[in-house]
Amino acid sequence: MHLEEFARGPSLLHRLDPRVKIPAALALSMVTAVADRWVVLAAALILSVGLTLGARLPFSRVAARLLAVNLFLAAIWLFLPFSTPGRPLAALGPFTATWEGAGLALAVTLKSNAIVLGVLALLATSPVFSLVHGLRHLRVPDKLVHLFFFTFRYFQVIHEEYLRLRLAMRVRCFVPKTDRRTYRALAWLVGMLLVRSYDRSIRVHQAMRCRGYDGRLWILHHFELENRDLWFLAASGCMILVLAGLEWTNLIL
Amino acid sequence: MDESYPLIRITDLGFSYPDGRRVLDGLSLVFEPGLKAGLTGANGTGKTTLFHLIMGLLRPTSGRLEIFGRPRTREEDFREVRAGIGFVFQDADDQLFCPTVADDVAFGPLNLGLGRDEAHARVHEALDLLGLGAYEHRITYQLSGGEKKLVSLATVLSMKPRLLLLDEPTAGLDEPASERLVQVLNDLGLPLFIISHDRDFLKKTVTHLFRLEAGRIR
Ligand SMILES: Nc1ncnc2c1ncn2[C@@H]1O[C@H](COP(=O)(O)OP(=O)(O)OP(=O)(O)O)[C@@H](O)[C@H]1O
Ligand SMILES: [Mg+2]
Numbered sequence: 523m524h525l526e527e528f529a530r531g532p533s534l535l536h537r538l539d540p541r542v543k544i545p546a547a548l549a550l551s552m553v554t555a556v557a558d559r560w561v562v563l564a565a566a567l568i569l570s571v572g573l574t575l576g577a578r579l580p581f582s583r584v585a586a587r588l589l590a591v592n593l594f595l596a597a598i599w600l601f602l603p604f605s606t607p608g609r610p611l612a613a614l615g616p617f618t619a620t621w622e623g624a625g626l627a628l629a630v631t632l633k634s635n636a637i638v639l640g641v642l643a644l645l646a647t648s649p650v651f652s653l654v655h656g657l658r659h660l661r662v663p664d665k666l667v668h669l670f671f672f673t674f675r676y677f678q679v680i681h682e683e684y685l686r687l688r689l690a691m692r693v694r695c696f697v698p699k700t701d702r703r704t705y706r707a708l709a710w711l712v713g714m715l716l717v718r719s720y721d722r723s724i725r726v727h728q729a730m731r732c733r734g735y736d737g738r739l740w741i742l743h744h745f746e747l748e749n750r751d752l753w754f755l756a757a758s759g760c761m762i763l764v765l766a767g768l769e770w771t772n773l774i775l
Numbered sequence: 776m777d778e779s780y781p782l783i784r785i786t787d788l789g790f791s792y793p794d795g796r797r798v799l800d801g802l803s804l805v806f807e808p809g810l811k812a813g814l815t816g817a818n819g820t821g822k823t824t825l826f827h828l829i830m831g832l833l834r835p836t837s838g839r840l841e842i843f844g845r846p847r848t849r850e851e852d853f854r855e856v857r858a859g860i861g862f863v864f865q866d867a868d869d870q871l872f873c874p875t876v877a878d879d880v881a882f883g884p885l886n887l888g889l890g891r892d893e894a895h896a897r898v899h900e901a902l903d904l905l906g907l908g909a910y911e912h913r914i915t916y917q918l919s920g921g922e923k924k925l926v927s928l929a930t931v932l933s934m935k936p937r938l939l940l941l942d943e944p945t946a947g948l949d950e951p952a953s954e955r956l957v958q959v960l961n962d963l964g965l966p967l968f969i970i971s972h973d974r975d976f977l978k979k980t981v982t983h984l985f986r987l988e989a990g991r992i993r
Contacts, residue, residue: 526874650874651874678916679868682916725864725869726869726870728827728830728832728864728869729862729864729870731832731857732830732857732862733883733886733930733931733934734854734883734886734887734934735882735886736854736886740881740885740886742878742881742891742895742898
């Protein structure tokens with residue numbers, strides 16, 4: 523598992539300053555999340571797809587991420603159309619799907635895909651350390667920044683810890699079944715994982731303090747705003763304004 | 776550097792963990808300037824605990840702790856201690872947390888307030904010293920156990936400490952890596968305080984042995 527798999531690449535988006543990408547991603551996500559009009563949702567999706575293409579991310583890896591999101595959305599398609607009151611669209615045995623419900627499910631699907639792609643193209647194209655540094659420059663409170671950074675960093679460690687524990691169980695011939703013994707063993711596994719992760723976090727913090735850490739993260743590679751960053755900021759600002767304008771006025775459709 | 780006072784002077788130190796287990800009891804120790812010493816003792820006698828007390832990660836229950844000639848009791852006192860003592864943890868996974876080796880080795884120098892160029896220079900210097908020049912851009916969590924161990928040493932060497940505290944530095948190192956470590960430590964010429972169960976390694980690196988037994992130095 524490699525959480526930073528998109529962070530290095532050849533595209534312009536990879537080279538942009540995180541301090542302009544973070545606000546752009548945030549604005550795009552917010553507008554998309556609150557938008558109601560189809561034209562806005564479609565435009566947001568097109569924009570996100572465009573950004574993803576522009577970032578030249580490996581197609582198969584992006585598809586894998588989208589698959590995960592859309593599997594989850596499939597559950598929404600199972601329930602939302604049938605549980606929303608409105609004009610009947612189709613009947614399935616005793617259940618009736620409504621136009622309103624289907625519309626809602628479609629809107630959620632469009633929004634989710636647009637936001638995931640947008641975030642992949644804008645944020646996943648920077649190493650997490652640069653994002654962290656960017657967040658600090660944007661005056662995000664240190665506590666939040668640390669929470670974000672360590673969540674990311676220790677996801678990996680906890681996952682490895684989990685694999686090690688599973689391995690330790692497997693080499694002693696543990697085969698999961700659906701019985702009480704299995705559930706108890708798995709409960710121990712989860713408990714052990716929590717305790718170990720907690721312990722590790724304490725030790726890492728101690729090690730950081732030993733190297734003079736006082737709550738501020740510095741970064742070795744400094745970045746400076748360049749012309750392309752300003753152009754990107756201007757362009758993304760315009761796009762967001764257009765989207766917001768479409769949403770809150772009645773232009774087009 | 777002219778140092779006439781002992782680097783560390785511990786007087787009648789006692790320590791218990793919150794669960795009441797008494798680990799250190801009436802421990803006294805004087806660490807003279809320039810000393811290279813090993814710390815031995817059975818498993819669970821409190822060697823790691825003693826190092827954590829010296830670094831200010833734990834606070835003594837009783838007794839007196841003097842480092843670099845001054846009593847140390849509060850967190851602020853230990854800031855200066857940590858800038859002067861390089862402590863390498865028993866488990867390298869605790870020490871390394873940055874994405875790349877260069878970031879991790881630069882972490883300490885940047886915390887000390889060094890500029891980027893200076894920090895860069897320190898990174899190269901420390902990595903070259905350990906023969907890790909080619910590792911600068913490697914991802915830390917993809918290194919092997921032995922490589923991690925050497926990189927952790929680099930992360931404290933880059934801070935140019937006055938004394939090195941190493942907690943079982945040879946655990947997990949193969950013969951050549953361990954030889955390399957011996958050589959590096961001897962070339963550095965820094966005062967050393969090393970916890971190790973590896974008698975051979977201690978023989979090659981230190982000139983004095985402290986033995987921890989029943990909560991004190993014998
Ligand atoms: N957080 C803790 N809470 C309670 N007891 C602890 C804690 N950490 C360590 N101990 C206990 O304190 C004693 C000393 O531990 P310490 O880790 O200092 O030993 P050590 O000499 O470094 O051993 P080793 O050679 O195995 O590394 C042990 O008996 C241990 O069980
Ligand atoms: Mg120990």
